[in-house]
Amino acid sequence: METKKYTIKDIARLAGVSAGTVDRVLHQRGDVSEKSRQKVQQVLDEINYQPNKFAIGLAAKKSYRIVCILPQGFEGDYWSSVKAGIDRAAREMLDYNVTVELLPYRHADEANYREVCHQMTHEEADALLIAPNFRESTLELTRHLDAQQTPYLFVDYNVKEAHPISYIGQESWQSGYLAAKVLMREYQDGDELVLFMTGSKKSPAEIQMQRRLEGFTTYLSEHYSQLPIYDVVLDKENETYNQQVLDDLFNRHPKVALGAAFNSRVHIVGRYLERSGRQLRSILGYDLLPKNVSCLKRGTVEYLIGQRPGLQGYYGILALCDHMVFKQPVPPLKYMPIDLLMKENIDYYFEMHT
Amino acid sequence: METKKYTIKDIARLAGVSAGTVDRVLHQRGDVSEKSRQKVQQVLDEINYQPNKFAIGLAAKKSYRIVCILPQGFEGDYWSSVKAGIDRAAREMLDYNVTVELLPYRHADEANYREVCHQMTHEEADALLIAPNFRESTLELTRHLDAQQTPYLFVDYNVKEAHPISYIGQESWQSGYLAAKVLMREYQDGDELVLFMTGSKKSPAEIQMQRRLEGFTTYLSEHYSQLPIYDVVLDKENETYNQQVLDDLFNRHPKVALGAAFNSRVHIVGRYLERSGRQLRSILGYDLLPKNVSCLKRGTVEYLIGQRPGLQGYYGILALCDHMVFKQPVPPLKYMPIDLLMKENIDYYFEMHT
DNA sequence: CTGTTAGCGCGTTCAA
DNA sequence: TTGAACGCGCTAACAG
Secondary structure, eight states, X not given: OOOOOOOHHHHHHHHTSOHHHHHHHHTTOOOOOHXXXXXHHHHHHHSOOOOOHHHHHHHOOOOEEEEEEEEOOOTTSHHHHHHHHHXXXXXXXXXXXXXXXXXXXXXXXXHHHHHHHHHHTTSOOSEEEEOOOSHHHHHHHHHHHXXXXXXXXXXXXXXXXXXXXXXXXOOHHHHHHHHHHHHHTTOOTTOEEEEEEEOOOOSHHHHHHHXXXXXXXXXXXXXXXXXXXXEEEEOSSOHHHHHHHHHHHHHHOTTEEEEEESSSOHHHHHHHHHHHTOXXXXXXXXXXXXXXXXXXXXXXXXXXXXXXXXXXXXXXXXXXXXXXXXXXXXXXXXXXXXXEEOTTTGGGOOSSOO | OOOOOOOHHHHHHHHTSOHHHXXXXXXXXXXXXXXXXXXXXXXXXXXXXXXXXXXXXXXXXXXXEEEEEEXXXXXXXXXXXXXXXXXXXXXXXXXXXXXXXXXXXXXXXXXXXXXXXXXXXXXXXXXXXEOOOSHHHHHHHHHHHHHHTOOEEEESSOOTTSOOSEEXXXXXXXXXXXXXXXXXXXXXXXXXXXXXXXXXXXXXXXXXXXXXXXXXXXXXXXXXXXXXXXXXXXXXXXXXXXXXXXXXXXXXXXXXXXXXXXXXXXXXXXXXXXXXXXXXXXXXXXXXXXXXXHHHHHTSSOEEEEOOHHHHHHHHHHHHHHHHTSOOOOOXXXXXXXXXXXXXXXGGOOSSOO
């Protein structure tokens, strides 16, 4: 592969014009005489000119602004991981004059979400990363963006009627199905099962949870159709209440031996068991929050399923940049791996490189 | 996102020196007074300086040559994955005038390995990535490299007495321990166990295998000390022989229900079972070779453990470049995750980004 | 030892 | 319509 490196100066020399003119031809910036244009074009046709990426990057004055609309995260939770991935990508893209800003909304607060979406229709942004929530406000925003030709991308949850350049997410149903298979490996005759949930609020987080549950129960109905299953609804904050509910469960159903939590709060159960001295043979939960991980390491929780929130944020930003800055095609759909973590492999786990 | 871009000029201004001095400190090029060095270092410690890669690429007239000493891989095997990761990193680093060359050796051929190592002491290379094999030749080479101040890095296997800038590998013992726990979840009373091995040759590949086995048997001795275990040694190529050995095993030990292969050739067992119509309740194997993955998808093999060979190669090259080209610190030790794959999550798995 | 300076290749002025 | 000149941030050579 004979690939001499030609520069704009080379081309200018070969065509007998100046570098400025070559640049004008290359970028179709007009103000070039037909004669000059032809001479330059002729040279371009003969050689295989590949502009130096570094020089472009260094000289580029153009800058890009990406806005990220997502739930505000709290220390160590799911959304703070997404944010960490976004931050990381932002750092990598800094050289390309890409700046990334966060526009957080309060989870499950429809008025606030609407307001944030509405605010976006007034702001200038070259691209958006959105973790969508309520449907109507989302569609209102995306219609606006579609009209403006502003590219946007969904993470975590996909809104079907919109036209994002890509959706990056998780296959919740499948992860639930896997969860059931893994957990039920430990089933013994007579065991009973408990599922831990949170009260439904119709938010995407709940929808993901529902899908996990559907996958889970599908597996159960295929293999353990007669299994007694109890549902327990835990509160996000009220510890006393949770304590009561769990006490009640274990008092009433002493044969419960397996448990699964479909949100990221399996640590509530883990801590309860540690405090109360009760035991389950095996518990499975979702998301690698520090609290969950420490339950896993102590052996209170047996399995955690991870779906790489950080990588979602990271890929999201990179995909927007590929589209916007590098004009590269972007896959319209990207699922994250379904990672299965146990006490024995958690120490070696990492979501992203480094 | 508070990530201001600092340039060398900024640092120079903050430290009260000139850009040239900052550059000298960054590149440890010497000829800097201790006082200046400290002032610059202090600034560097406070800010998060990320050199502009475009400028580096543009200004760099220097070119780098990385040589990779590793076993020659064959279509789809472990080493071909490592190589794929290396190639990928090489492509990314091409713009920085980094070229990567492969110097393959024949697996388990000591004379050949010695020869290759010896050859390296005569060649010019700016950095080496080594998948070490026989100890003496390796140390001979690394002593030479140490003397020349040529940076090198180990992947896959670590040689304790050498001084690589980093070791990137896998925790084989731990993965074996995990393997046992996972597999034994399916144990039922009276089950017997079979372990599939290859003849030992004292090469690092065998050592990794041994460590996996040690981890595995440690778990067994902790939890199932009375379990009947049969060892079967399979041949790499001789299918007829393998058929006989396996026939023999299953005829003699009809209660064998669980199996584990500690090299990447679990597909031999999988295919045998498919052909012969025999069954095991559960088989675990290592490495995501296409043949193994297809057994997993068909359900013949229940678990595969992956240790990201491709990522090892990829990281290896990037780490050498970070050290050599970008003067970034490199973590001296990096373990790969221990991935647990099943039929239900294999479709969503990927080793590296994209 | 240290500051200054000349590029690297391209985009973008600004004069001509 | 064109050419020339400047600067992006960094490296390396050179002059003090």
